[in-house]
Amino acid sequence: MRGKCLFGPVWSRRLGSSLGINLTPYKTCDLDCVYCECGVTTVLTVRRKEYISPEEVIENLARYRESLRFREAPPSYLTFAGFGEPTLNSGLGKIVRFIKEHFPQSRLALITNGTLFGYYPELFAEVEGVDLLIPSLDAGLETTFEGINRPHPSLDFGRYVQGLIRLREHFRGEIWLEVFIVEGLNDTEQEIEALKEKINRISPHRVHINSVDRNPAEDWVRAPSWERLQQIAQVLKGEVIVSSPACVLSPSHP
Ligand code: SF4
Numbered sequence: 446m447r448g449k450c451l452f453g454p455v456w457s458r459r460l461g462s463s464l465g466i467n468l469t470p471y472k473t474c475d476l477d478c479v480y481c482e483c484g485v486t487t488v489l490t491v492r493r494k495e496y497i498s499p500e501e502v503i504e505n506l507a508r509y510r511e512s513l514r515f516r517e518a519p520p521s522y523l524t525f526a527g528f529g530e531p532t533l534n535s536g537l538g539k540i541v542r543f544i545k546e547h548f549p550q551s552r553l554a555l556i557t558n559g560t561l562f563g564y565y566p567e568l569f570a571e572v573e574g575v576d577l578l579i580p581s582l583d584a585g586l587e588t589t590f591e592g593i594n595r596p597h598p599s600l601d602f603g604r605y606v607q608g609l610i611r612l613r614e615h616f617r618g619e620i621w622l623e624v625f626i627v628e629g630l631n632d633t634e635q636e637i638e639a640l641k642e643k644i645n646r647i648s649p650h651r652v653h654i655n656s657v658d659r660n661p662a663e664d665w666v667r668a669p670s671w672e673r674l675q676q677i678a679q680v681l682k683g684e685v686i687v688s689s690p691a692c693v694l695s696p697s698h699p
């Protein structure tokens with residue numbers, strides 16, 4: 446899959462059939478989350494540029510639109526996701542405009558760590574055509590942010606949260622905030638209370654609680670118990686999106 450800018454469509458529990466669009470080379474991000482399923486960040490940067498040219502992405506999308514696969518079953522979502530942070534690609538706005546014009550039958554989602562909205566105000570205009578934004582916030586306290594997300598040294602936690610608050614004020618589509626919980630790092634009472642305060646200020650449309658499902662970047666990363674995840678979801682007024690143990694054990698689970 447490395448080097449390709451489109452993948453799928455894959456089935457997503459939240460989005461249905463979703464064509465993934467990758468905008469960065471492996472693995473370019475401004476964070477190095479201990480739980481990242483793509484592995485450890487090899488290019489830790491806050492610099493925006495055309496890591497994969499928008500022309501290349503648009504050419505691939507145009508080819509996909511002509512394919513039999515698309516014509517027979519257009520995906521319910523086109524989703525920016527992949528091997529790094531999509532908002533690092535400065536061609537994002539151009540690609541969003543192309544998709545809105547040429548894929549009217551599908552919704553457009555952006556899965557992002559959300560950190561750069563506090564740094565690059567032009568991003569607000571670039572994501573205007575997106576229907577659903579899924580940003581992350583895993584910490585209520587700066588020290589926890591550093592421990593779990595291992596940010597680029599120039600990133601400031603307060604500015605990151607402020608960016609998410611402004612995003613909620615400006616963005617006209619839906620925002621589903623994702624909170625990834627790691628046992629021993631951000632599952633304490635103190636941390637969850639601090640997270641709750643930040644989430645209340647951001648006021649997303651939904652809160653999704655996630656935890657380790659596949660291979661994390663660091664093999665010591667563990668999920669809290671299912672019961673603890675449910676308790677946290679209750680405090681944060683969210684829902685757990687990771688599969689329950691019973692579900693994972695069920696032979697009918699895909
Ligand atoms: S922000 Fe996403 S891509 Fe970047 S390290 Fe964290 S989980 Fe991985």
